[in-house]
Amino acid sequence: MNAALHRQIPSLAISLGDPAGIGPEVVLKALALAPVRERCRPIVHGSRKLIEGTYWQLRERSVAPLAAPDSFEIVDLPAGGPVAAGIVAAGAGDLSFAYLQSAIEAVQAGQAAGIVTAPIHKSAWHLAGHRYPGQTEVLAHAFGSERYGMLFAARPATGSWALRVLLATTHIPLAQVSASLSPQLLRDKLQLLFDSLKRDFGLDEPLVAVAGLNPHAGENGQIGSEEREWLTALIAEWQQRGYRIKGPVPPDTLWIDAARAWAGEPAAACDGYLALYHDQGLIPVKMLAFDQAVNTTIGLPIVRTSPDHGTAFDIVGQGVARHQSMVAAIELAAELAGRRASLSVAHAR
Ligand SMILES: NC(=O)C1=CN([C@@H]2O[C@H](COP(=O)(O)OP(=O)(O)OC[C@H]3O[C@@H](n4cnc5c(N)ncnc54)[C@H](O)[C@@H]3O)[C@@H](O)[C@H]2O)C=CC1
Numbered sequence: 001m002n003a004a005l006h007r008q009i010p011s012l013a014i015s016l017g018d019p020a021g022i023g024p025e026v027v028l029k030a031l032a033l034a035p036v037r038e039r040c041r042p043i044v045h046g047s048r049k050l051i052e053g054t055y056w057q058l059r060e061r062s063v064a065p066l067a068a069p070d071s072f073e074i075v076d077l078p079a080g081g082p083v084a085a086g087i088v089a090a091g092a093g094d095l096s097f098a099y100l101q102s103a104i105e106a107v108q109a110g111q112a113a114g115i116v117t118a119p120i121h122k123s124a125w126h127l128a129g130h131r132y133p134g135q136t137e138v139l140a141h142a143f144g145s146e147r148y149g150m151l152f153a154a155r156p157a158t159g160s161w162a163l164r165v166l167l168a169t170t171h172i173p174l175a176q177v178s179a180s181l182s183p184q185l186l187r188d189k190l191q192l193l194f195d196s197l198k199r200d201f202g203l204d205e206p207l208v209a210v211a212g213l214n215p216h217a218g219e220n221g222q223i224g225s226e227e228r229e230w231l232t233a234l235i236a237e238w239q240q241r242g243y244r245i246k247g248p249v250p251p252d253t254l255w256i257d258a259a260r261a262w263a264g265e266p267a268a269a270c271d272g273y274l275a276l277y278h279d280q281g282l283i284p285v286k287m288l289a290f291d292q293a294v295n296t297t298i299g300l301p302i303v304r305t306s307p308d309h310g311t312a313f314d315i316v317g318q319g320v321a322r323h324q325s326m327v328a329a330i331e332l333a334a335e336l337a338g339r340r341a342s343l344s345v346a347h348a349r
């Protein structure tokens with residue numbers, strides 16, 4: 001990889017996501033913006049035919065601004081047969097899987113410093129036989145990462161990244177959450193979170209809050225046993241090791257200071273939050289910052305980001321898809337790639 005080039009303006013592989021979803025639209029909208037183009041060299045992995053079709057369809061609806069398909073680099077991949085917009089289909093699942101694989105190969109070949117993934121539809125992947133829970137696991141497998149995490153970071157309209165929430169468990173049924181949580185899993189996730197807060201976000205002594213699992217964080221064992229049996233002790237262990245960490249915090253009040261700080265009010269918000277399951281972390285993130293939040297995979301040797309939203313099949317082709325989360329995803333990827341390039345140059349000295 002050409003570290004000097006990537007440090008100045010990183011090349012980013014952008015996979016187009018499910019062709020039946022809003023991925024192509026939000027990519028064209030995001031790449032039309034000067035601040036995005038000033039921060040990175042985008043290389044879009046997807047079908048040129050699909051990109052051009054989306055462009056002309058949106059132009060007919062007077063959607064603007066849009067990046068012209070010849071204004072950025074495209075790694076042209078098969079378009080497959082006709083794609084039915086807004087429909088879950090195996091063919092579309094196969095294509096979005098191939099677009100992601102192509103982006104992965106580009107990074108492995110040193111052609112890009114990171115990957116930004118537009119949303120895929122997980123049921124379409126399953127229909128096509130790609131039995132991964134999501135893109136995160138494909139990336140972890142491709143890059144040989146055994147410990148990795150799904151971190152959501154959000155940035156207010158003015159200012160830098162403020163809200164950072166790591167999910168301890170992700171795409172599993174609610175009924176399996178308790179059995180999936182263990183002291184070792186939480187140790188791994190906490191290490192990933194502290195490392196990322198330091199390395200990726202430049203925080204020297206970050207403060208982290210850990211959510212309880214049960215109402216009132218278990219009410220001393222009256223409403224669930226996880227906190228009393230091991231979670232409280234695990235957090236005390238990390239405090240003794242010198243980490244700035246608190247919890248288990250009752251999940252209903254955990255987000256109050258984060259929300260106040262997000263609104264610009266004085267509040268004792270933490271630098272990072274560990275939520276124990278998907279919706280415990282993503283309901284507050286999406287309520288506060290749906291347009292500004294980014295999904296980033298931590299623990300990979302490369303940078304990977306994605307918008308916080310999905311394929312939004314219900315609005316495909318209408319021109320109303322909001323592109324701000326894709327913009328934030330590209331900008332965070334560029335920032336993280338730049339930071340990592342600087343760190344590797346500093347290490348090499
Ligand atoms: N980064 C990724 O690859 C992600 C993929 N997904 C996948 O997407 C598929 C659909 O998931 P859903 O739960 O329906 O969530 P979704 O985010 O696709 O849609 C939820 C609601 O939000 C609206 N919405 C979403 N993004 C929007 C945007 N940019 N602008 C305006 N409105 C927007 C949709 O119209 C819909 O009403 C699933 O297969 C899911 O697993 C979900 C989240 C992230």
Ligand SMILES: NCC(=O)COP(=O)(O)O
Nearest residue numbers: 133134135136137295306
């Ligand atoms: N809810 C987040 C999400 O679905 C993202 O999944 P992934 O495809 O990034 O693994």
